[in-house]
Amino acid sequence: MHAFDVLGDPVRRRILELLAEGEKSSGDVVAVVQREYGISQPAVSQHLKVLRDSGFATVRADAQRRLYAVDTAPLRDVDRWLDQFRAFWDHKLEAFATEIARGKKKRRD
């Protein structure tokens, strides 16, 4: 599943936002999402699986708990894809700051 398809789902975006706050157990995520979206535990679990499989999240076990953390690698891919459009809103010196931010010392075209 492509990164953008993963991010297409509002529940998955919300889960990533939660994980951005720090590592959270499946149960923690279920609690919040259930309150906000009213979907079942299995539904949330499936979203977590998608996030795992697509590289957006990593898991580690803690007894019966599964602790999820965000992995930004695919988000960085998205960010890099956006690069080709930044020229449209990054004019002036902002473009320079962005260059630095993205570590593109070699680009000159």
Next chain:
Amino acid sequence: MHAFDVLGDPVRRRILELLAEGEKSSGDVVAVVQREYGISQPAVSQHLKVLRDSGFATVRADAQRRLYAVDTAPLRDVDRWLDQFRAFWDHKLEAFATEIARGKKKRRD
């Protein structure tokens, strides 16, 4: 349709890349996409409609032609959504450069 859903489709992403090169007629887009993805003219036209409706593209008429151009507003929304994750890969001074690039002088939390 949410911005991420729009970007979820590879054909639409490709169309945006084409428009990033400059204004193109529907026919120009159809030609490329048809060659690369082997889908019909109406299919491409429908994708262009989605891009229009979701604000990713603007059109102007030139006789029977429709000239499409990219509108980056929704892409900027996506970029801003990514902000909450940048802390994970924007460490050191790069973060500062990004701050400048995004014009966030007020943030302090």
Next chain:
DNA sequence: ATGCTATATAGCCGTTGACTTATATAAGTG
């Protein structure tokens, strides 16, 4: 062992989205 807690998987179903072909609309051309 037995049961409770935490999480994942299986199997089913309805909706949606991305195609298709056929056709409509609109503007230039002979």
Next chain:
DNA sequence: CACTTATATAAGTCAACGGCTATATAGCAT
């Protein structure tokens, strides 16, 4: 006006996705 070009819309099909309930798996507690 009739024809062709350029593009959009209509209507139908099919697969994929996201939800559900039921159940399996695994670890802790009694």
